[in-house]
Amino acid sequence: MEIKQLLYFVTVVQLASFSEAAKKLHLSQPSLSKAIKNLESEVGFRLLERTTKKLQLTESGKVIYKRALFILNETDILQQEIKEVKWNGNGSVQIGMIESVKNWIPSILHWYQQAFPAMKVKLTEVLDREDVERALRQYEVHACLTNHFMDAPHLLTTPLYEERLAVIIHPAHPLAKKFQLTLADLENEPFIITSDGFQTRHDIITAFEEANVPMTIQYEVERFETIIELVRANIGISIIPQRYFDNRIDSSLVIKIIDSPRLTRTVYLTYLKNRYMPPAIEALIGRMQMPLTKNTPISKWTEKE
Known part of the structure; x- marks a missing residue:
């Protein structure tokens, strides 16, 4: 028994x-009549009473008709769910991220919530280069927002934006009152920095080396959040991405910019080149790479072809 046979039967009724x-x-x-006769032969009894005036169900036909309606309805639901799975995947998207994008990504997610309200988003911190590649290769995330340029044949990496690295100091620190700082001003200061494997650490150390300024690394930590709390306790100074603060005033810290080409970094979006992405996830990745403007309606990303 085939679905199309049931469809033919229900339509006739x-x-x-x-x-x-x-x-x-x-x-x-004639083809339709033959299909109904074949169905009756398959079930072993007549389904329809055919007279010159009307067509009606037999008692047995009523049972089959009721079940056929149920099956066809369930088939319609299944077809819709197949389309939705093809469009949305399993209904969730996993994005790896670095700390500093916390003030950039909300506008992206606000747009995504409007465009794809049924999609669930999981944000996971994925920080060093090895973890980025592992998370992508093991399908733990669909894409990563990272400050590492991932140069590998199996990956696609797109620059999203650049951000300055800013010096953060306790307000009571003597350097807080200085109008403009140079790297030389930071010599011998107890420095708080991220651990090995982080691109920001490499960029900061390189900036000091190129300026021939000795750097005193006193504390090594994993997260910018911890660095900030240590600076607030006035036990050291640090350099972290300016965008982490999103231009918000924080009276517990003094934030200063040093004019150094090394004290900038690029944030990238990277993902596996050959991984299948449902259209709903492709839309999010596309939105990250193309900032939404008044000329970019939500429908651009939600039209299901």
């Missing part, structure tokens, strides 16, 4: 006419 049903189904009437 609903229209009470073989000729009308044949037109709707784009079949010849």
